[in-house]
Amino acid sequence: xxxxxxxxxxxxxxxxxxxxxxxxxxxxxxxxxxxxxxxxxxxxxxxxxxxxxxxxxxxxxxxxxxxxxxxxxxxxxxxxxxxxxxxxxxxxxxxxxxxxxxxxxxxxxxxxxxxxxxxxxxxxxxxxxxxxxxxxxxxxxx
Numbered sequence: 001x002x003x004x005x006x007x008x009x010x011x012x013x014x015x016x017x018x019x020x021x022x023x024x025x026x027x028x029x030x031x032x033x034x035x036x037x038x039x040x041x042x043x044x045x046x047x048x049x050x051x052x053x054x055x056x057x058x059x060x061x062x063x064x065x066x067x068x069x070x071x072x073x074x075x076x077x078x079x080x081x082x083x084x085x086x087x088x089x090x091x092x093x094x095x096x097x098x099x100x101x102x103x104x105x106x107x108x109x110x111x112x113x114x115x116x117x118x119x120x121x122x123x124x125x126x127x128x129x130x131x132x133x134x135x136x137x138x139x140x141x142x
Contacts, residue, residue, distance in 0.1 A: 030059070031099060033061070034059065034061070034072075039060060039061035040059070040060045040107065041057060041059050042057070042058045042107070042108040043056070043090070043107065043122065044110060044138075045077065045110075045114065053077035053080075054077070055073075055077055055086060055089055055090075056071070057074075057090065057093075058070065058072060059072045082114055082120065083113075083114045083115065083117055083120050083124065083125055084120060087122050090126075102130055104126070104133055105132075106133060106136060107123065107126060107135055108137070108138045110137075111137050123135045
């Protein structure tokens with residue numbers, strides 16, 4: 001067994017390729033499941049040290065009678081951090097993965113105006129597309 005392990009190539013490129021393959025498989029499995037079930041989503045926008053804006057999306061779902069929480073994606077916000085931009089990053093991801101927006105039953109966000117603004121916040125755009133979605137202010141940000 002140790003001889004077999006010694007023959008496995010572990011160059012930087014090999015390790016990077018395998019990590020990419022595993023993460024792609026996990027993302028594919030998760031997205032396929034999200035296409036068929038209702039779930040809640042949590043979004044957080046933060047700024048990196050180089051002033052780039054990053055949007056993190058986590059999902060919470062029930063699978064095999066257990067509650068799971070998974071990181072769905074981390075995307076750079078290219079243009080700005082307005083509610084509309086945040087909504088379209090999420091919507092474009094869902095379209096690309098064939099996940100119906102209507103499968104979102106609730107959303108948790110921080111209390112920033114870009115997220116909760118009555119007319120131009122992310123939640124207002126989501127509610128225009130998903131009727132009945134429940135919006136929650138994340139307890140950590142209260």
